[in-house]
Amino acid sequence: MMLRSVPAPAQEQRPKRTFPEFVAAVYEDPRVGHETRELLLAIGYAVDLAKREDGVSPLKVARRKLGVDHGKARYDRLIADDAPRYKPPREAGDWYPSGAPSCEGPRLRPYRPRAYKPRAQAGLPEPTRLHKLPPTFVHVTPGYTPPRDWRTEDGVCGAQSHHRVLEKDPRTGWITARWFCKRHKDHADRVAEQVRAQNEQAPEPIPNTGGLLPCYFKADWEKVYRHYRPRWQPPKYGICADDWPSVDEMAARPSRHSRLRVLVGGVDLEDA
Numbered sequence: 001m002m003l004r005s006v007p008a009p010a011q012e013q014r015p016k017r018t019f020p021e022f023v024a025a026v027y028e029d030p031r032v033g034h035e036t037r038e039l040l041l042a043i044g045y046a047v048d049l050a051k052r053e054d055g056v057s058p059l060k061v062a063r064r065k066l067g068v069d070h071g072k073a074r075y076d077r078l079i080a081d082d083a084p085r086y087k088p089p090r091e092a093g094d095w096y097p098s099g100a101p102s103c104e105g106p107r108l109r110p111y112r113p114r115a116y117k118p119r120a121q122a123g124l125p126e127p128t129r130l131h132k133l134p135p136t137f138v139h140v141t142p143g144y145t146p147p148r149d150w151r152t153e154d155g156v157c158g159a160q161s162h163h164r165v166l167e168k169d170p171r172t173g174w175i176t177a178r179w180f181c182k183r184h185k186d187h188a189d190r191v192a193e194q195v196r197a198q199n200e201q202a203p204e205p206i207p208n209t210g211g212l213l214p215c216y217f218k219a220d221w222e223k224v225y226r227h228y229r230p231r232w233q234p235p236k237y238g239i240c241a242d243d244w245p246s247v248d249e250m251a252a253r254p255s256r257h258s259r260l261r262v263l264v265g266g267v268d269l270e271d272a
């Protein structure tokens with residue numbers, strides 16, 4: 001991979017981070033997943049190494065250190081994965097596997113619980129008394145919201161879904177998928193009509209994944225992303241995740257990182 005040097009801009013007056021401080025920042029950043037963390041640390045290590053040894057190309061060292069997976073350099077895949085973009089939710093996909101969200105149309109026939117009828121037939125043994133089971137614990141990741149439960153949620157149809165309507169958030173451009181069953185086709189059409197104008201005016205979605213490399217190292221990342229993810233287009237909000245407008249869901253974003261310049265072996269990198 002070729003990375004050309006970019007002309008050095010005026011030196012940014014930000015405190016220089018030590019290598020341990022950089023490592024700590026990567027570990028404390030809630031946006032960094034385990035594979036991206038490996039990528040950031042490999043590049044950070046290589047940049048640090050390049051400061052002490054001549055002729056070290058940080059990205060080449062990082063690529064070698066990250067090894068090979070299924071015959072391909074992991075580095076290439078991890079860089080492509082870090083391309084900043086909006087990833088719509090799984091249920092918004094054209095093809096949704098079994099377990100699609102149930103119909104959220106209004107309930108067609110209200111549910112009425114029926115009273116228990118004791119068995120009239122004589123001579124049957126008493127039913128076995130059942131043990132009281134302990135409460136069920138379900139372990140979920142933070143921020144998980146349970147799907148709508150048609151048995152407890154009043155007035156929701158809950159039948160198997162067939163029609164999908166995508167709604168775009170007028171502030172973020174983020175997609176919410178609404179699903180309806182065959183009997184609620186009319187309702188789905190009505191909802192689609194309701195959200196049409198809003199969807200047309202919705203902004204380009206704010207990216208919700210990637211863009212972490214530019215938060216820690218300064219280089220021509222746009223060019224790098226284009227190289228490893230051929231049809232990728234830079235989002236209008238910028239390629240650095242620190243620069244994206246904050247939305248309610250991203251309230252816990254850390255503050256902007258300081259980036260400092262390192263020029264090594266024709267590769268222009270700034271370490272954090």
Ligand SMILES: [Zn+2]
Pocket residue numbers: 103104105157158159180181182183184
């Ligand atoms: Zn329905």
